Amino acid sequence: MDAKENLIVSTQELLWERGYVGMSPKAIQQKAGAGQGSMYHHFSGKAALALAAIERSAAEMQAQADSELSLQGSALAQISAYLQREREVLRGCRMGRLAQDPDIIANEALSLxxxxxxxxxxxxxxxxxxxxxxxxxxxxxxxxxxLATMIVSALQGGYVLARAENSDASFKRAINGLLHMLSTLIRT
Amino acid sequence: MDAKENLIVSTQELLWERGYVGMSPKAIQQKAGAGQGSMYHHFSGKAALALAAIERSAAEMQAQADSELSLQGSALAQISAYLQREREVLRGCRMGRLAQDPDIIANEALSLxxxxxxxxxxxxxxxxxxxxxxxxxxxxxxxxxxLATMIVSALQGGYVLARAENSDASFKRAINGLLHMLSTLIRT
DNA sequence: GTCTATAAAACGATAGAC
DNA sequence: GTCTATCGTTTTATAGAC
Known part of the structure; x- marks a missing residue:
């Protein structure tokens, strides 16, 4: 398989698991099965590789949400599809977790x-x-x-609680609470 | 001032700013104005010091919330007081940010x-x-x-959005959206 | 493109003098 | 209790052969 592609995908995984500060070039190389020479040939360094990985993850997340929010049906049906998608809750949100990383936030290109x-x-x-x-x-x-911002926030916060408590119970309660609130807005 | 106390407070600050993975013993010592000898005399290492700092921050956060949620008034008034407290939104939540730290989550004592x-x-x-x-x-x-879980989630997620966008605008919208939802539940 | 060798600095701690 | 010296490891590359 393409070494460059492998490096990007491995970096996506490591950023999700450990964040930017907690991810070393050596770890990337081992996960990708690539040597140092290979990595530094394709990317100028850790930051450049992280940028490629973050841009990839961002595009994937947006495409996924767009597809759910474009399903046929009412607003509530579309939002429910988005909120109730199957998620690896305990891994957290790939984007949300990076918002906590000091070296990401300090770097405009990486946080954009x-x-x-x-x-x-x-x-x-x-x-x-x-x-x-x-x-x-x-x-x-x-x-x-x-309300749109509140929905995104509740979802992000649900991930935070799930990781903090090492259980998806809070995430599920947050989504339930949110969907119940939204359903009370509906004309019956 | 007490060197041990200084170390704990400095570690609280650094955990807030940089998380556990992004915080070095050297940085703690410099912020606290203490030498290595002093730090390793009072604490067995980085993890022990972090535990003391996290427990301190946890107690402070809980006490603050308890006081707002005990104010005289209706449920909505108490929750509004909690949600609308002045916050350093762009710094994020001291507890929430640690839930993303891989070395914290991997350590039961630190995450408790x-x-x-x-x-x-x-x-x-x-x-x-x-x-x-x-x-x-x-x-x-x-x-x-x-609903209680949803409220905590929306707050946590608001912090995440604020840090991601380097602006407190989303945080404010999330709180506004949440308070409006809550107000629609009220008997008029 | 990928490999191995090398390296300056930071990390996280230990040892022993004071 | 605090200081300085030291230590092995990891980090984040660079250099040059292949």
């Missing part, structure tokens, strides 16, 4: 794809909610932008 | 105070919501446990 991903998610959810309002699916008025 | 803190927050919020239900403050029924 992360910021863009969350901005994108909020925009798509806002559009879905606005469309629902236009279709008169809701009986209670609300600010679509605020 | 973090898990306990989130469990405690959820319990207190559940109690507040149950009391509100008992007082007939709500016109819509809901599961207090699920």
């Amino acid at each position: 794809p992360i910021a863009n991903t969350f901005t994108h998610l909020q925009q798509r959810l806002t559009e879905v909610l606005l469309q629902g309002q236009k279709n008169q699916e809701f009986q209670i008025d609300f600010n679509a932008t605020d | 105070p973090i898990a306990n803190t989130f469990t405690h927050l959820q319990q207190r919020l559940t109690e507040v919501l149950l009391q509100g239900q008992k007082n007939q403050e709500f016109q819509i029924d809901f599961n207090a446990t699920d």
Whole structure:
């Protein structure tokens, strides 16, 4: 298999597991089955490789969310599909975890794809909610932008609680609580 | 000032800024104005010092939340006081950020105070919501446990978005969205 | 493109003097 | 209790052969 591709995928995995600060070039090389010469031939260093991996993960996350939020059905159905997708909850969110990494946050290039991903998610959810309002699916008025951000936040926070408690129980409760709140907005 | 106390406080700060993996003993010593001899006299190593710091931060966070959730007033008033407390949003949550640290999660002793803190927050919020239900403050029924977890999650996720986007705008929108949802539950 | 050798610095700790 | 010296390992590369 392509060594460069292997390095990117391995870095995606390691960033998810250990973050940028906790990931060494040596670990990347071992996971990818590549030597130092190979890695430094394809990438100028740890930061450049991390950037490629983060951009890849960001694109994947956005594509996945876009597909769920484009399914046929009501706003609530689309949002439910997004929220109830099967997730490896205990691994946390690939993007959310990087937002806590000091060396990522200190580096504009590395943090840009992360910021863009969350901005994108909020925009798509806002559009879905606005469309629902236009279709008169809701009986209670609300600010679509605020609610969209709250939904993304609840999801991210659910991951945090799951990792902290080493259990997906809190994640599930958070999603249940959120979906129940959303269902009370619906015109019956 | 007490060198041991200084080391604990400095470690609290560094764990907040850089996490466990990103924090070196040397950095702790410099921040605390203590030498290596001093640090290794008072603590067996990095992990022991981190444990003392995490336990301290956990106790502080719980005490702060308890005080806000014990203010006189309705359930919504207490929760609003908790959610709208002034926060250094861009620094993230001291506990939440540690839940992403691989060496913390891999160490049961280090992660216990973090898990306990989130469990405690959820319990207190559940109690507040149950009391509100008992007082007939709500016109819509809901599961207090699920909603309590959702509130903690939205808060944690708000921190994540703020750090990712290097702005507190998303945090504020998440809180606004959450408070608006909660207000729709209220008996008018 | 990939390999091995080399290297300056940081990491996390230990030892022993004071 | 604190200081300085020392130590083995890991980190993050660079250099040059193949």
